[in-house]
Amino acid sequence: xxADQYTFQNPVEMxxxxxxxxxxxxxxxxxxxxxxxxxxxxxxxxxxxxxxGRRALVTGGDSGIGAAVAIAFAREGADVAISYLPEEExxxxxxxxxxxxxxxxxxxxxxDLRDAAYCRQLVADAVAGLGGLDIVVNNGGKQxxxxxxxxxxxxxxxxxxxxxxxxxxxxxxAALEHLVPGSAIINSTSVQAYSPSDILxxxxxxxxxxxxFTKALAQQLAPKGIRVNAVAPGPIWTPxxxxxxxxxxxxxxxxxxxxLGRMGQPAELAPAYVFLASAESSYVAGETLNVNGGMPTP
Ligand code: NAD
Ligand code: MG
Numbered sequence: 001x002x003a004d005q006y007t008f009q010n011p012v013e014m015x016x017x018x019x020x021x022x023x024x025x026x027x028x029x030x031x032x033x034x035x036x037x038x039x040x041x042x043x044x045x046x047x048x049x050x051x052x053g054r055r056a057l058v059t060g061g062d063s064g065i066g067a068a069v070a071i072a073f074a075r076e077g078a079d080v081a082i083s084y085l086p087e088e089e090x091x092x093x094x095x096x097x098x099x100x101x102x103x104x105x106x107x108x109x110x111x112d113l114r115d116a117a118y119c120r121q122l123v124a125d126a127v128a129g130l131g132g133l134d135i136v137v138n139n140g141g142k143q144x145x146x147x148x149x150x151x152x153x154x155x156x157x158x159x160x161x162x163x164x165x166x167x168x169x170x171x172x173x174a175a176l177e178h179l180v181p182g183s184a185i186i187n188s189t190s191v192q193a194y195s196p197s198d199i200l201x202x203x204x205x206x207x208x209x210x211x212x213f214t215k216a217l218a219q220q221l222a223p224k225g226i227r228v229n230a231v232a233p234g235p236i237w238t239p240x241x242x243x244x245x246x247x248x249x250x251x252x253x254x255x256x257x258x259x260l261g262r263m264g265q266p267a268e269l270a271p272a273y274v275f276l277a278s279a280e281s282s283y284v285a286g287e288t289l290n291v292n293g294g295m296p297t298p
Contacts, residue, residue: 003265006046012262015263015265020242021035021252023035025243028239029063029239029242039265041068041270042071042098045270047075047102051078051274055078055079055130056081056133056136057123057175058070058081058083059167060140060188061084062084063091063239065139065238065266067266069137069269069273070082070099072271073135079106081106082095084110084140086110092110109126113162114159122171122174133178134183136184136186137185138187138188139186139188143200143203143240145200145244152201161209165209172217182226183225184226184227185227186228186231188230188233189207189230189288191295194208207232222286227282229276229286230289231289232290233291234295235293238266259294264291264293
């Protein structure tokens with residue numbers, strides 16, 4: 001079966017033969033070590049000029065959903081800066097190569113999103129490297145499962161909020177000095193914002209915050225011609241999940257409880273981000289686009 005977003009096919013059967021076994025990587029996980037490899041759309045994604053001449057910053061653009069978004073944006077005609085942790089250089093270098101293969105400029109900006117000074121510098125460096133900025137995708141994120149609040153450390157609680165929430169605030173605030181009318185901000189939230197798992201108390205709380213931040217800020221910025229939206233993925237096959245995002249034994253059945261009966265691939269997320277970044281979504285602001293295998297959302 002063709003694994004692409006263009007062939008008319010049964011979405012239940014698509015990617016259904018992918019059966020990962022239990023596996024573990026230290027945080028942050030690498031796409032290069034994921035087994036089987038995730039589909040980032042590197043073979044399949046076809047652009048049609050929807051982001052011609054645009055300039056995008058994608059945090060966590062080295063792997064998973066962010067990497068699929070970076071590839072799609074480049075093939076739609078955008079120059080793309082990606083942020084990632086220094087340990088993820090191998091994944092990042094591959095995505096930089098794919099952006100350049102699309103004939104676009106790639107800017108690689110490693111650093112730690114928990115650091116406010118880095119977040120501000122990241123925006124400044126993206127603006128310098130791209131010659132401006134009109135798309136910001138706050139996608140980098142931390143997810144470490146914990147099944148007992150008594151053992152959820154202050155450090156983890158702080159790190160999860162810094163990475164998922166504070167970085168979005170610092171980056172968005174710095175970016176606003178550069179974003180012109182027509183620009184788009186897209187935040188990666190999660191189905192966890194509405195249907196939190198008992199083992200993801202800190203993570204799910206950050207995702208609800210991201211959703212509400214998006215809806216509040218969207219109203220503030222819409223009159224200025226800047227649209228803010230979110231994408232809420234369901235269970236997607238990425239290195240986040242195998243680096244303690246889930247217990248190892250849950251990895252093998254990941255996504256089987258969704259109506260489509262399977263986990264999603266990063267390639268299935270990219271079109272949602274392209275839509276929200278492009279002028280096609282000119283009347284869409286404050287929206288959360290759920291890409292979750294059919295799970296009901298509010
Ligand atoms: P991923 O591991 O491929 O991407 C997450 C990225 O976050 C990493 O590549 C890393 O570069 C970045 N990151 C983490 N901590 C960082 C730090 N301290 N400093 C700098 N960068 C840091 O996994 P993914 O699943 O593609 O995650 C992307 C986004 O999608 C996250 O916000 C995640 O919460 C969200 N999401 C994922 C799923 C899923 O099932 N995979 C579901 C819902 C939401
Ligand atoms: Mg990564």
